[in-house]
Amino acid sequence: MDVNFTAEEEEFRAEVRRFFESELPKDIRGKIELGRRVSKDDMVRWQKILYRKGWGAANWPIKFGGTGWSVVQQHIFEEERAQSCAPPQNAFSLKMLAPVMQAFGNAAQQEYFLPRILAGEDWWCQGYSEPGSGSDLASLRTSAVRQGDFYNVNGQKTWNTLGQYADWIFCLVRTSTEARQQQGISFLLIDMKSAGVSVRPIIMLDGEHEINDIFFDNVKVPVQNLIGEENKGWTYAKFLLSHERTGNAGIGACKQALKRLKTIAAQQPAHGKTLIEDVRFRDRIARLEMELMALEITNLRVLSGYAKDSKALGPEVSMLKIKGSEIIQSLAELKMQALGHDALPYVREALDLGWRGDALLGEHYKPYAPPLSGQYFNQRKTTIYAGSTEIQKNIISQMILGL
Amino acid sequence: MEFDYTEEQRALQDTLQKFIARDYDFERRRGFARSAAGYSPAAWAQYADLGLLSLPFPEAYGGLNGRGTDIMVVMEQFGQGLLLEPYLGTVVTCGGMIRDSASDAQKERLLPRIGAGSVQIALAAYEAAGRYDLAHVACKAETQGNGWRLSGRKSVVVDGASAQYFLVSARSAGKNGEREGISVFLVPREAPGVILSAYPTQSGGRAADLQLQDVMLEDDALIGVAGRGLPIVERAVDHACAALCAEAVGIMTALNQATLNYLKTRKQFGVAIGTFQALKHRMADMLMAAEQSRSMAIIAAVNADSADAAQRRRAVSAAKAYIGEAGRLVGQEAVQMHGGMGVVDDLIVSHYFKRLTMINLTCGDADFHLAYFSDTLLPAA
Numbered sequence: 001m002d003v004n005f006t007a008e009e010e011e012f013r014a015e016v017r018r019f020f021e022s023e024l025p026k027d028i029r030g031k032i033e034l035g036r037r038v039s040k041d042d043m044v045r046w047q048k049i050l051y052r053k054g055w056g057a058a059n060w061p062i063k064f065g066g067t068g069w070s071v072v073q074q075h076i077f078e079e080e081r082a083q084s085c086a087p088p089q090n091a092f093s094l095k096m097l098a099p100v101m102q103a104f105g106n107a108a109q110q111e112y113f114l115p116r117i118l119a120g121e122d123w124w125c126q127g128y129s130e131p132g133s134g135s136d137l138a139s140l141r142t143s144a145v146r147q148g149d150f151y152n153v154n155g156q157k158t159w160n161t162l163g164q165y166a167d168w169i170f171c172l173v174r175t176s177t178e179a180r181q182q183q184g185i186s187f188l189l190i191d192m193k194s195a196g197v198s199v200r201p202i203i204m205l206d207g208e209h210e211i212n213d214i215f216f217d218n219v220k221v222p223v224q225n226l227i228g229e230e231n232k233g234w235t236y237a238k239f240l241l242s243h244e245r246t247g248n249a250g251i252g253a254c255k256q257a258l259k260r261l262k263t264i265a266a267q268q269p270a271h272g273k274t275l276i277e278d279v280r281f282r283d284r285i286a287r288l289e290m291e292l293m294a295l296e297i298t299n300l301r302v303l304s305g306y307a308k309d310s311k312a313l314g315p316e317v318s319m320l321k322i323k324g325s326e327i328i329q330s331l332a333e334l335k336m337q338a339l340g341h342d343a344l345p346y347v348r349e350a351l352d353l354g355w356r357g358d359a360l361l362g363e364h365y366k367p368y369a370p371p372l373s374g375q376y377f378n379q380r381k382t383t384i385y386a387g388s389t390e391i392q393k394n395i396i397s398q399m400i401l402g403l
Numbered sequence: 404m405e406f407d408y409t410e411e412q413r414a415l416q417d418t419l420q421k422f423i424a425r426d427y428d429f430e431r432r433r434g435f436a437r438s439a440a441g442y443s444p445a446a447w448a449q450y451a452d453l454g455l456l457s458l459p460f461p462e463a464y465g466g467l468n469g470r471g472t473d474i475m476v477v478m479e480q481f482g483q484g485l486l487l488e489p490y491l492g493t494v495v496t497c498g499g500m501i502r503d504s505a506s507d508a509q510k511e512r513l514l515p516r517i518g519a520g521s522v523q524i525a526l527a528a529y530e531a532a533g534r535y536d537l538a539h540v541a542c543k544a545e546t547q548g549n550g551w552r553l554s555g556r557k558s559v560v561v562d563g564a565s566a567q568y569f570l571v572s573a574r575s576a577g578k579n580g581e582r583e584g585i586s587v588f589l590v591p592r593e594a595p596g597v598i599l600s601a602y603p604t605q606s607g608g609r610a611a612d613l614q615l616q617d618v619m620l621e622d623d624a625l626i627g628v629a630g631r632g633l634p635i636v637e638r639a640v641d642h643a644c645a646a647l648c649a650e651a652v653g654i655m656t657a658l659n660q661a662t663l664n665y666l667k668t669r670k671q672f673g674v675a676i677g678t679f680q681a682l683k684h685r686m687a688d689m690l691m692a693a694e695q696s697r698s699m700a701i702i703a704a705v706n707a708d709s710a711d712a713a714q715r716r717r718a719v720s721a722a723k724a725y726i727g728e729a730g731r732l733v734g735q736e737a738v739q740m741h742g743g744m745g746v747v748d749d750l751i752v753s754h755y756f757k758r759l760t761m762i763n764l765t766c767g768d769a770d771f772h773l774a775y776f777s778d779t780l781l782p783a784a
Contacts, residue, residue: 001412001472002405003705009404072404266782276780286777290699290725297698301406308407319691396690397683401663 003297005076013076020084023049027353032085035371036353037208040123040165046087047120056118057094064102064110065118071303075251082252092161093117093124097170100187100236104228109189113168127157127171127190127214128237134159135391137172138181138234142216144173144188146223146230151175151188153196153219159385163199163212166192172237175230187233189225190216204381206374207348241387248317248386249299249324254292257331261285264338264368275338288330295323315399318392325382325389336376342366343373406701412476418453419477422446423484429751435487436607440565442487447520456494457518460502464514471704474642475649479700482653485754487608489523492562495646497524497570500587500639503710504627509589513568525566526643527557527590527613528636535767537572537636540585542615544573551575551620553588554596557613561765564601564609567592570639571615576630587632588624590615606758634712641719643766645707648700648722651730651762655693658737658755662686665741682740689736692729699725717779720772727762727769734759 005013028042050056058074060066069077081088098117101109116122133140142155153173163169169190176184190197196219202211228236265276265285275281302316336343342364349355350370357365383389397403408416427446435443450456458473460466467473474495481490498517501510501524516522533539542555553573560569569590577584590597596618601611627635666677666686676682699722706718734756738745741752748754763769 001408001475001701001705003701005404262780274782276782279774279777282780283773283777286773286780289780290721290773290776291695293702293721294695294698294725297406297701298694300404301698304404304406316694319694323691323695390684393684393687394680396687401683401686401690403663403666403677403683403686 003300005072009072009076012073013080016077016080017084019053019055020080020086023053024084024086025049028087029085031353032087034353034367035351035375037351038087040162043087043090044120044123047089050089051119056120057098059095060098060102060114060118064098064114071307072300075300075303079252079255082256085256090123090162092126092170093122096126096240097124100170100227100240103239104187104232104236108224109227113189122167123162123165124168124170125160125163125166125192127160127169129159130156131158135388137237138185140172140174140185142171142173144175144186144221146175149223150220151223151226153188153190153216153221155216157214157216158202158212160199160212160214161210163192163214164201164209168192169197169214170227172233175233179231182234184231185233185237186230187227187236188221189227190219190221191225194219194221196220204378206378207346208351208374208378210378249295249320250328251292251296251299251324254295254324254327254331257328257335258285258289258292260368261331261335261338264335264372267366267368268338268340270340281334281338284334288327288334291323292327295320295327298323315395318387318395318399321387322383322389322392328382329376329379332372332376332379336372339366339369339372342369345370346373408472408476412473415473416476416480419480419484422449422453423480423486427484427486429485429754432485432487432607436603441603441607441609442489442565446486447488450488450490451518451520454518455490456520457514459494459499460514460518461510464502464510465518466502466514471642471645471707472701474646474707475700475704478646478649479653479656482650482655482758483657485607485654485751485758489525489562489565489608491643491646491650492525492560492566493517493523496526496639496643497568499642500526500570500626500635503638504587504635506623508623509626513589522568523562523566524568524570524589525560525563525611526636526639527560527563527569527571528640529558529560530556531558533558535771536580537640538580538582538585538633540572540574541579542571542573544575544586544588546575547619549622551586551588551622551624553590553615553618553620555615557615560611560613561604562608563599563611563613566611569597569613570626571613572632572636573615582633584630585632585636586629587626587635588620589626590618590620590624594618594620604761606761607754637712637716640766641715642707644719644723644772645700645703647762647765648696648703648719648726651726651759652693652697652700654755654759654762655689655696655730655733658733658752658759659686659689659693661752661755662689662737662740665744669742676740685736685740689733692732696726696729699729713779717776720767720775723767724769724772724776727772730759730763731769 031038057066058069058077062068130140144151144153171188172185173188174184175186196217198215200213201209204210266274268275270278299320454467457466458469462468501513528537545552571588571590572585575586596616598614599611601609604610667675669676703719703722706715709715738756744750745752
């Protein structure tokens with residue numbers, strides 16, 4: 001039993017940290033640190049910087065231009081990313097679509113699309129959920145009817161993240177209604193510039209535009225944009241979901257949020273002292289830190305088992321998803337609570353870098369305050385998306401417990 | 404990074420599992436608990452033969468140089484089998500203290516005898532009015548010629564009923580509650596003035612209260628430096644806490660297995676009750692509680708070896724606090740899901756539940772350790 005990283009892994013961590021310190025643009029770092037709005041341009045700029053370093057895709061094998069890093073190295077990279085306030089990369093392109101394309105796509109698809117993802121040239125989004133198909137994804141109804149060299153696609157996708165930026169969307173579509181639900185689904189790549197594609201924003205409870213409805217009205221999609229075989233899409237989707245859940249514990253993000261919470265609690269006044277000196281509040285932080293200490297080791301236990309057997313991550317990642325999402329939510333909640341009634345002001349422009357609230361809010365204004373309420377509201381999504389907590393518990397009880 | 408047990412550790416685990424299946428089933432265990440000794444002297448002798456009683460000691464004293472994670476392997480099985488023998492008190496807590504803090508002569512005198520199973524020692528560190536505060540030491544130690552005279556009372560000495568020696572914290576200077584001025588002494592049970600009143604505990608073992616009435620000790624009874632005993636005691640209690648965490652994880656694992664079996668076999672309304680989502684999701688919560696607890700027990704076991712008191716105590720307190728609460732969840736839910744079968748003495752479930760409950764209350768409960776851990780978050784003054 002050894003809970004320490006190897007000397008090589010620590011050396012790797014130091015190298016990653018040095019790179020982030022010297023190469024992450026200061027304006028982007030400032031936005032992430034203070035919870036200000038991050039633009040598409042920020043994320044693309046960062047992807048291109050990583051690409052030039054050869055670190056464009058931490059989770060890809062070398063033959064596709066990835067780093068070939070071990071899962072432990074990927075974990076370290078992600079931890080350092082969060083700690084240095086670098087933006088996350090586009091997971092839909094890199095962690096969801098790409099592994100499917102690498103495993104099931106044809107050579108032409110791999111050669112055209114993968115380098116463009118790596119270089120930050122294409123932005124991908126995901127077309128899975130539909131208004132009537134949330135947790136029950138296999139009931140989806142968006143149809144793709146073969147007409148010569150094209151599929152004619154009609155239907156609606158929803159809860160689509162950052163589709164307003166996207167060049168392409170990968171979709172699950174229904175190509176057959178004859179057999180079981182799961183057997184009539186195909187995995188299709190659709191150019192967002194196609195005629196008949198329209199994007200309608202869904203404004204979230206924090207007032208921000210992060211998600212969309214996407215409508216397909218007789219959209220013509222070339223058959224060469226089909227991944228793998230027709231009606232095998234569900235198999236690819238399940239493969240994707242297992243990749244989507246890797247790294248779902250979000251240890252790096254949780255650690256960074258905990259650090260931030262402590263900093264804020266040490267600055268907020270309470271009872272003539274600081275808030276962290278209030279035992280009731282401090283105990284709340286302590287409980288979360290304990291839960292996170294445990295999850296960090298649980299996560300490493302799962303990863304090191306994976307590294308050893310090089311098997312696909314199993315249903316135990318459901319535990320990581322449940323715990324990680326609960327912790328990040330609770331941290332967001334405490335950061336907001338730490339503000340007391342200074343959490344009440346809602347000023348949209350406050351999330352733009354450079355906005356100064358002294359004029360409007362006077363002594364209530366603290367640079368760290370504006371995003372915290374919105375982050376709490378926004379983070380409620382984490383126990384809902386990517387398989388809700390209830391779905392994850394179904395998976396655990398079925399796949400691990402055999403119930 | 405390596406989270407699997409080594410080959411030796413797996414062999415040790417396997418040996419203990421076979422021992423429990425063969426010699427320590429639930430019915431035999433109930434017999435041992437009801438016996439006068441409250442444990443099995445035959446099992447104790449077997450532990451000696453297996454090397455368990457010398458596991459954490461240096462080779463120079465006949466030991467196996469075991470580390471915190473080796474103790475974790477043993478204590479997990481103590482949990483699984485609800486073993487009653489005074490391993491925690493004698494080997495982990497007092498053996499650990501002697502190994503870490505005693506003189507070479509004291510080690511030479513005691514460690515091989517502990518390893519052979521011929522001597523049991525219990526830690527007498529708590530007092531009735533002090534709750535879990537190890538600095539609450541009213542028991543007095545005064546110099547007397549070349550030796551010491553002890554008087555006072557010690558409370559709930561775990562594994563104390565069968566011990567031939569006690570490691571007693573007594574105040575040789577300063578006021579009650581102060582960290583300085585506490586000394587640790589090895590007190591023979593047979594010394595004149597030692598009065599022991601032993602009793603069974605809720606979880607089947609034996610504990611004792613200790614009265615010391617002008618007990619005279621030689622100078623070589625002192626462990627470590629006079630007046631500097633508290634860190635020695637705290638380190639020993641950290642070892643005990645880490646071991647209790649591992650024992651709790653063994654119990655949680657066993658309780659979850661028992662509950663899962665029950666959910667799959669118990670039928671109501673014509674179906675197995677495990678088909679009900681209200682129970683499935685709670686069983687998933689129990690599994691997560693046990694896995695998170697295992698991670699915490701690993702943290703405690705690894706850090707228990709550290710001589711850095713602040714780092715060690717922070718890790719151990721986090722684990723003990725976390726496992727105290729997780730154990731409460733698993734224990735209460737296991738009983739609840741067993742329905743009426745959960746509240747009878749005839750089934751092992753209630754015995755696991757009671758042991759888990761008592762583990763939380765031993766060496767500081769979840770609130771006590773949360774308070775310690777929480778205070779480490781305060782910015783340095």
